[in-house]
Structures are given as structure tokens and as C-alpha cells.
Amino acid sequence: MNSTEASPPSARTRVRRVAQRGHYDRATLYAIVDAAYVCHLAFADEHGVHCIPTACWREGDHLYIHGSNGSRMLKLAASGAQVCVTITHLDGLVLARSAFHHSMNYRSAVMYGTFEAIDGEAKAASLDAFVERIAAGRSREVRRGDANELAATTVLRLALDEAAAKVRTGGPLDDDADMALPVWAGVLPLALQPQAPVVDAAPAGTPGYVAEWLRAARVG
Numbered sequence: 001m002n003s004t005e006a007s008p009p010s011a012r013t014r015v016r017r018v019a020q021r022g023h024y025d026r027a028t029l030y031a032i033v034d035a036a037y038v039c040h041l042a043f044a045d046e047h048g049v050h051c052i053p054t055a056c057w058r059e060g061d062h063l064y065i066h067g068s069n070g071s072r073m074l075k076l077a078a079s080g081a082q083v084c085v086t087i088t089h090l091d092g093l094v095l096a097r098s099a100f101h102h103s104m105n106y107r108s109a110v111m112y113g114t115f116e117a118i119d120g121e122a123k124a125a126s127l128d129a130f131v132e133r134i135a136a137g138r139s140r141e142v143r144r145g146d147a148n149e150l151a152a153t154t155v156l157r158l159a160l161d162e163a164a165a166k167v168r169t170g171g172p173l174d175d176d177a178d179m180a181l182p183v184w185a186g187v188l189p190l191a192l193q194p195q196a197p198v199v200d201a202a203p204a205g206t207p208g209y210v211a212e213w214l215r216a217a218r219v220g
């Protein structure tokens with residue numbers, strides 16, 4: 001993958017079904033990753049195939065995840081097992097004139113590879129980056145993880161080298177023969193929307209990122 005131009009997909013990332021919706025450039029992929037708080041991580045073990053939701057963030061050309069050292073998912077991912085990570089943003093329900101052509105608008109990403117563990121100061125810095133992803137500036141305000149908390153936490157990263165994005169936009173794609181049917185057709189848009197903050201404590205006033213969240217909630 002490169003930053004703007006499409007680079008050739010691998011055998012497993014080449015989108016075959018509605019291939020024109022496939023994208024292989026980093027700009028499209030990173031925009032999808034950066035809009036996400038959660039990914040789904042698929043892996044196989046002796047019990048079968050699992051697909052587990054977990055928090056994620058991006059730094060540079062890697063997707064990061066973290067969690068308890070005791071997590072089966074993290075232990076398996078840290079072992080170098082092949083994984084598939086997906087992210088989906090649902091942007092709308094597409095209501096066509098026929099049942100068959102109903103669809104959804106979306107931005108999604110499918111990423112393959114193996115995770116590597118991050119340790120030492122790089123691990124602490126990655127967790128700072130995760131807090132920054134939640135709220136810019138917050139890593140300098142909160143108590144940093146202590147030695148015990150860091151030791152109990154696994155941080156893993158996946159190089160975003162083998163990935164595909166798929167994006168659907170626009171209205172229904174009906175058959176010509178159905179265009180005159182007397183039925184409502186169009187898109188019911190959907191978005192992940194901030195809601196008004198719920199205060200637990202504000203001893204130092206309201207941080208800028210909370211005020212911004214409230215502004216976004218009011219606009220939405």
C-alpha cells in the first residue's frame with residue numbers, strides 16, 4: 001500500500017464482489033481506522049474460529065490493541081498467529097424500490113497479518129497514544145499507568161501492509177423496470193454521534209475536549 005495511489009492487492013485482499021468499491025491506498029484505509037474506536041479480531045485456535053471486538057487505535061503504519069495479559073485473544077495474537085482484523089462504519093440504510101436491491105452505505109476495512117508485542121517505554125508511550133485517541137491532551141492530565149498496571153497489560157501492533165477497504169456511497173441502484181413503482185426510495189443516513197457528557201467530577205473545570213464533545217453533541 002502507498003499513501004495515495006492504489007497499490008496491487010494481495011491474493012486475499014483483492015475485492016472481487018463489486019470490485020469497484022475496493023480501495024487499497026493508505027489514505028482511505030487510515031481514514032477508516034482513525035474513525036474507529038473498535039475493531040473485530042478474528043483468529044483460530046483448537047476450539048475453532050473466534051471473532052472478538054476490542055478497542056483499537058492507529059500510530060503511523062500500525063494498528064494497535066491492548067488488554068490484560070490474561071486475555072486469550074491477546075495471548076494468541078502475541079504468539080504470532082495469523083489474524084484478520086475488521087472495522088465497519090455504517091453510514092446509512094439504502095431503501096430501494098425492490099426488496100432485492102436494498103443495501104447499506106458503509107466504510108469498512110479488512111486487515112491481515114501477525115501482531116508483535118510492544119514493551120518498555122514504547123509500551124507506555126503507546127498507551128499514552130491510546131488515551132490521546134480518546135481525548136487529545138488527556139494523557140498529560142491523568143495518572144499514568146504504574147509499573148504493576150503496565151506489567152499486567154499487553155500492547156500489540158499489526159503492520160497495515162496487507163489490507164483492503166471497501167466503501168459504498170449513494171442511493172439505491174434499482175432496475176429500470178422498477179423505477180416507476182409507487183414506493184419510497186432513498187437513504188436513511190446513520191452516524192456515530194457524540195451525546196452530552198455525563199460529569200462524574202470536574203475539580204479543575206471542564207477540559208477543552210469535553211467542551212468540544214458537548215458542542216458536537218448540540219450540533220448533532
Ligand SMILES: Cc1cc2nc3c(=O)[nH]c(=O)nc-3n(C[C@H](O)[C@H](O)[C@H](O)COP(=O)(O)OP(=O)(O)OC[C@H]3O[C@@H](n4cnc5c(N)ncnc54)[C@H](O)[C@@H]3O)c2cc1C
Nearest residue numbers: 012013014015016017088090104106108109110164165166
Ligand atoms: C455494513 C455492511 C453490510 C453488508 N451487507 C452485506 C450483505 O447483506 N450481503 C452481502 O453479501 N454482503 C454484504 N456486505 C459486503 C460484504 O462485506 C462483502 O464485501 C461481500 O459479501 C463479498 O464477500 P466475499 O467474501 O465474496 O468478498 P470478496 O470480494 O471475495 O473478498 C475478497 C477480499 O476482499 C476484501 N473485502 C471483502 N469485503 C470487504 C469489506 N466489506 N471491507 C473491506 N474489505 C473487504 C477482503 O480482504 C476479502 O478477503 C456488507 C458490508 C458492510 C460493511
